[in-house]
Amino acid sequence: MASSKKKRAKTEIEENNEMIDDDPVSDDGGSGEELMDQEMEVEFEARIPQDSDFHGIKTLLKQLFLKANINLSELANTIISQNYVGNVIKQLNDVDDDSEDDFDDGDPVFGVMTVVNLTERKKDLECVKEIISYLVDKCRTSNLGEDGNKIIDIVNSENVQVGFLISERFLNIPIEIAAPSYESLRKDMMKAVNKKMKYDFGYYILISKSYRAKMEASGDGGNKLGNQLFYSNPEDEILSELSDIKVSYSVAADRDDVVSGSWDDEDSMEAMRTVMVFTADKYDSIIQTLKSQLGQT
Template identity: 70%
Template structure:
């Protein structure tokens, strides 16, 4: 099993160099004030999710769904079970590179990010968590007028398969990881389709963590002042055929790896549901590469 996992990591993750040597100002818990202004050079690598990543992946999903009635344990196990697509982002341990363990990773290492896709159309037949996600999104979009109805129609479209994109990571993980993560997922889905697995989507749905700014000294919100936890989500929003945002302020964010100050009333925690057609996926990758080119 270890050798097959290592081969998968070597064969399927072709963007390793793009994810390596990224400067990150991630402040480790308990590191002390003397490290707060220092930069750490960290190497990340994407590899197939595995059983030992369960708690790390579930924690990342919790920062997205908060108190939503979604079985996150089942969703996490689903992501791990379909580990032939997507990847978990972990820190490369140079000291273990020559070990026979999982491609240089220790099972106790934290998961810094997760990238995957779930077939909402197909898996709602056998997964309660998928039915719960569809129900939750439908309820949140119900009061959003015409845009909400469009999202409801896409989620319940039986003729065209819909993929839920899972793109979660620590706030301090740099955006440079976004393009290779999306590209790697694209290649994985293409390979899966060739093996008669159904990842041939007509639409993609992304649930984005975002924040809206309040007017200084007032309670009203500036609708055009939206800030995305994952900056690339702004690009996805621009190519979306429809998007709906709703507040999760009452559920309070406890975001892994950083958060807005709990005492800062100038920002309201939001979620934005975006839908874009599958033919936009490749152009999104190219846009990410162009805008992030140094």
Template identity: 50%
Template sequence: MASSKKKCMGGEMEINENSNSGVDEEIMYSDDEEELVNQEVQVDFEANMPCDSDFHGIRTLLRQLFLKADVDTSKLTDVIISQNYIGSVLKQSSSPEDDDDDDDDGDQVFGIFTVLNLTHRKDEECIQQIRFLLTDKCHQSPTSQTDDFLSALNSPDQHVGLLLSERFINIPPEIAVPSFESLQKDLEKAKRQNLKYEFANLIMIAKTYRLKMSDKGDAEDLMFSNPEEELIHELSDMTWNYSVSAERDSVMTGRWEDEEDEAEPLRTVMMFSASKLNNIIEKLKAELSKT
């Protein structure tokens, strides 16, 4: 396995007592530290190459995206680790003393950022499962873009990449900018080496929710688990949703669990030209700098 690459990324992580992310649970539920709940904790993060010891952490993040879908997240994790030169896992920065210890088994994975080639890898079982999931859900959620989406997905010449940007819900959206920038650099390097990462289109599957008002039954606008994905949604060429309410998404925040409003968990599929990635990153920089 290649040695880890690291890129320090600072950020504040809000500790929310209603979150099920599993982040800092010892702090959240400590009898002596209850006053820390709903406070902010300063945490530094670093990006590392995915490695074998990250297997369980990566799989956990994939499961929160795919839930009970027929996608083998174990094999998908193996694929991600096998192409560790593309993308990164997000971990808490280690101290200088920890740097002397090469054992990373105890490091928790807070996020995963990578791209999978759905065209070049179409014969691999887990990729076949993702392609079937997208095709099946697209047919079940017909829009005027259905034919265009499926045509792009199934094109043998114009490769499509699945852009995975998963993290625990308490990780701030500002972390997305350096993560996407690092991923973009990895893709450019891979293309210069003639590897199969030249994409015509990219697909993202976002965790979203829609509140159904109890008095009228009308649905409000989409809410995004990862706030920066709302901007990506606005810049996408094709978008559509499918419900995962029967799978009971456990990654909920307190503001979406109001007793008077029922949140319907969805997955929002977004497809955009790969040439837009740089523009999306610049937009994210501009918008997140306002917050």
């Protein structure tokens, strides 16, 4: 692969860091707890996935699928093998853009954005068969009703190409990266279609990390869940509003501990996954809506 190729997506992060002194009385006689507003400028770039990104990509897939019976190693290798579509997000290094040496194999992967053809790749990839089985099982066992049945029909269809969108990143990567990532992926898919590759999808499916608040028990001894969904990736709320089908199910039993970068409190929030399906003709609308709401041009 041409390892020097980059797809740029820069952004800045503002962080509020709460500093708590171990001593209950600070040196200046204060309370020992002070809030510091620290502004940090961090630049990210979207790069073509390469072999050295395997473990970083697999970690991101793990935070999505948790204990699901899916061969994440095979899925990570698939993402790398189809590196002409999609990207990984890494921190921008202060080096010469034209240098072949500006890709540090030790660079952590902060995010991954790609699409896998479920319809075609289920013929030769076990991990894709497992993703389809996972979706079918959740739709059948989680009381997802008619919408669940529609998802089952779509993922099992042979008459339409179904793209499985993977949009994963760590929590501290800001939403401003979302629109450039979706737009870059769109351009990659168009180039692939022009080369007679099968990336002309009829449907897209996305599994989103989501949460619902636990409510007080109502006499039956169990927890009720609130109706409002919260999303780890804020842009997924926009996608949910534009999606044709949306179903959610709990994954609380699949979590041994809090996934790195997660913000939920297990005592007050229940971990969910939300499956969204939208027709391909809405993809451009999603990009424009993200840009509009984020003030991007």
